[in-house]
Amino acid sequence: MTTLRIAEIFGPTIQGEGALIGEPTLFVRAGGCDYRCVWCDSMHAVDSAYRHTWTAMKPEAVWAELRRLSGDRPVTVSLSGGNPAIQDFGPLIALGRAAGYRFACETQGSVARPWFSDLDTLVLSPKPPSSGERVDWGTFADCVEAGRGARSTVMKIVVFDGADYAWAKEAHARHPELPLYLQPGNPEVDPQTPVDSQALADRLGWLTETAMADRWFAPRILPQLHVLIWGNRRGV
Amino acid sequence: MTTLRIAEIFGPTIQGEGALIGEPTLFVRAGGCDYRCVWCDSMHAVDSAYRHTWTAMKPEAVWAELRRLSGDRPVTVSLSGGNPAIQDFGPLIALGRAAGYRFACETQGSVARPWFSDLDTLVLSPKPPSSGERVDWGTFADCVEAGRGARSTVMKIVVFDGADYAWAKEAHARHPELPLYLQPGNPEVDPQTPVDSQALADRLGWLTETAMADRWFAPRILPQLHVLIWGNRRGV
Numbered sequence: 468m469t470t471l472r473i474a475e476i477f478g479p480t481i482q483g484e485g486a487l488i489g490e491p492t493l494f495v496r497a498g499g500c501d502y503r504c505v506w507c508d509s510m511h512a513v514d515s516a517y518r519h520t521w522t523a524m525k526p527e528a529v530w531a532e533l534r535r536l537s538g539d540r541p542v543t544v545s546l547s548g549g550n551p552a553i554q555d556f557g558p559l560i561a562l563g564r565a566a567g568y569r570f571a572c573e574t575q576g577s578v579a580r581p582w583f584s585d586l587d588t589l590v591l592s593p594k595p596p597s598s599g600e601r602v603d604w605g606t607f608a609d610c611v612e613a614g615r616g617a618r619s620t621v622m623k624i625v626v627f628d629g630a631d632y633a634w635a636k637e638a639h640a641r642h643p644e645l646p647l648y649l650q651p652g653n654p655e656v657d658p659q660t661p662v663d664s665q666a667l668a669d670r671l672g673w674l675t676e677t678a679m680a681d682r683w684f685a686p687r688i689l690p691q692l693h694v695l696i697w698g699n700r701r702g703v
Numbered sequence: 704m705t706t707l708r709i710a711e712i713f714g715p716t717i718q719g720e721g722a723l724i725g726e727p728t729l730f731v732r733a734g735g736c737d738y739r740c741v742w743c744d745s746m747h748a749v750d751s752a753y754r755h756t757w758t759a760m761k762p763e764a765v766w767a768e769l770r771r772l773s774g775d776r777p778v779t780v781s782l783s784g785g786n787p788a789i790q791d792f793g794p795l796i797a798l799g800r801a802a803g804y805r806f807a808c809e810t811q812g813s814v815a816r817p818w819f820s821d822l823d824t825l826v827l828s829p830k831p832p833s834s835g836e837r838v839d840w841g842t843f844a845d846c847v848e849a850g851r852g853a854r855s856t857v858m859k860i861v862v863f864d865g866a867d868y869a870w871a872k873e874a875h876a877r878h879p880e881l882p883l884y885l886q887p888g889n890p891e892v893d894p895q896t897p898v899d900s901q902a903l904a905d906r907l908g909w910l911t912e913t914a915m916a917d918r919w920f921a922p923r924i925l926p927q928l929h930v931l932i933w934g935n936r937r938g939v
Contacts, residue, residue: 479915481924488724489884489923491915542920648725664900668932675932679715679727684778687725688717695931696904696911 469555472498472521474512476532479542483693485590485648486621487571490543493533495559497548501577504598506627508656512549526558533563541567543587550574552610557582573623576602579609584616591645592623593638595631597652604641611642621645626674627652639685647686649674653694662698667691705791708734708757710748712768715778719929721826721884722857723807728779729769731795733787737813740834742863744892748785762794769799777803779823786810788846793818809859812838815845820852827881828859829874831867833888840877847878857881862910863888875921883922885910889930898934903927 478493498521500513511517533544544563546556552574560570560582571588583589591610594600614620622645624635631652639647651670655662671690678688714729734757736749747753760768769780780799782792788810796806796818807824819825827846830836850856858881860871867888875883887906891898907926914924 479918479920481911481915489925491920491922491924537920538918540918540920664904664931668900671928672932675717679717682715682774682776684715684727684773684776686727688727689725690928690931692907692926695900695926696908 469558470523470525471529471554471556471559472518473524473529474498474509474517474521474549476529476536478536481692482543482545482571483696484650484689484691485573485623486619486646487543487545487588488689488692492543492545492571493536494545494547495529495533495551497546497551497554497556499553500549501553502550502575502594502598502600504594504600506598506652506654506656508653509547509549510656526556526562529559530562533568534566537568541569543569543571546570546572548574550578552578552580552583555580555582557585560585574610575600576607576610579606579613581613583610583614586614586617587619589614589617589620590623591620592625595624595626595634597627597631598625602638607642611645619646621648623648623650625650625652627654629677632674632677635686636683643685649678649686649688651690653691658698662694664695667695705794706759706761707765707790707792707795708754709760709765710734710745710753710757710785712765712772714772717928718779718781719932720886720925720927721809721859722855722882723779723781723824724925724928726779728781728807729772730781730783731765731769731787733782733784733790733792735789736785737789738786738811738830738834738836740830740836742834742861742888742890742892744889745783745785746892762792762798765795766798769804770802773804777805779805779807782806782808784810786813788814788816788819791816791818793821796821810846811836812843812846815842815849817849819846819850822850822853823855825850825853825856826859827856828861831860831862831870833863833867834861838874843878847881855882857884859884859886861886861888863890865913868910868913871922872919879921885914885922885924887926889927894934898930900931903931
């Protein structure tokens with residue numbers, strides 16, 4: 468059976484962002500990514516220079532750790548990364564769902580997987596111009612299609628500036644069927660640097676005021692709560 | 704036709720708390736309340752000493768103001784207070800829904816109204832012991848029943864301390880069918896006092912860690928974003 472490359476497993480804590488904000492969650496962060504966003508806040512799970520810190524685990528071993536962390540009480544599991552879609556999380560999802568756990572997956576939409584249909588929540592987060600990456604919208608549509616069996620599929624876009632904002636409107640026009648979540652970008656990703664709460668609040672205020680002045684009421688606009696509470700520390 | 708007592712109408716801005724957190728929203732704050740929570744953050748809409756600041760408006764006048772603020776673009780309208788359930792918001796809801804606007808209402812669950820069934824989201828927020836109020840659970844159940852036609856009904860509980868936390872678990876046990884949202888209490892409600900972001904973050908951290916250590920995964924746990932962004936100012 469498949470072996471997974473895992474950067475970290477932690478929780479339970481609350482989901483800090485997006486559609487499931489505030490939801491008690493266990494996090495499985497997959498190692499490895501097909502993107503290199505310039506502002507990536509999880510480079511330790513992306514850059515293969517860190518691969519010696521990743522653990523090769525069978526799905527059964529990941530599942531045993533999730534059961535231990537949750538005290539065997541069913542809870543939501545978030546698969547993130549890196550890009551979890553470059554690996555096969557189908558067997559882990561099958562193990563967890565059989566015990567009543569719910570699964571969410573956060574991926575950029577660059578690789579479609581059959582197991583997207585077994586998720587409770589598929590979060591597709593196409594990367595805006597400020598990332599330095601480019602979205603292949605054909606593959607993105609394949610991901611939406613692969614997730615048709617999921618309980619819900621949503622789109623989340625990080626917005627750093629006006630160009631990203633304009634791009635988010637175009638992305639929503641391509642997929643108006645997906646509930647949309649906007650999140651102000653966080654340029655401070657160094658775990659050693661204290662977070663500037665006022666700057667975080669100001670960026671959320673800017674994005675909110677931009678959309679409201681524009682009378683664009685389609686997206687929900689949310690910050691990263693975990694950064695507000697715990698700063699850029701890992702494992703929380 | 705009915706006349707409404709309105710403390711303030713403002714927006715659009717994002718909903719700062721609860722099930723619709725991040726959602727672009729117009730706020731209609733009703734004047735008058737049947738409760739006097741000791742930590743009330745909206746006393747200007749509760750205490751009748753402020754009633755000279757409330758405006759008597761026909762539903763048509765409220766609706767005209769909502770259209771003006773939203774530039775005639777359909778958006779979510781939140782009815783709050785005070786306790787909006789002591790007044791008749793049915794005619795306003797009918798006007799707005801006919802134009803594609805969505806309605807949410809936030810009420811403690813002390814008065815049941817037929818128009819609860821016309822809402823998109825009914826938020827019932829029973830008040831915990833720290834409020835100094837006592838919940839009549841029979842009337843609360845009447846409110847749940849009155850809201851059966853709403854698209855969703857949820858429960859939101861403010862938690863100031865360990866006694867409130869224990870009470871929230873009991874409240875959830877009474878109504879496990881209602882999705883539950885917990886919100887850390889905010890003891891700093893003076894609009895003139897600058898907000899202590901670290902204290903807000905610490906209270907969210909405390910509530911999160913309490914529930915996680917307890918392996919209580921039922922509630923979503925969310926802060927008041929508007930306090931983080933705008934402090935305790937009114938009209939934002």
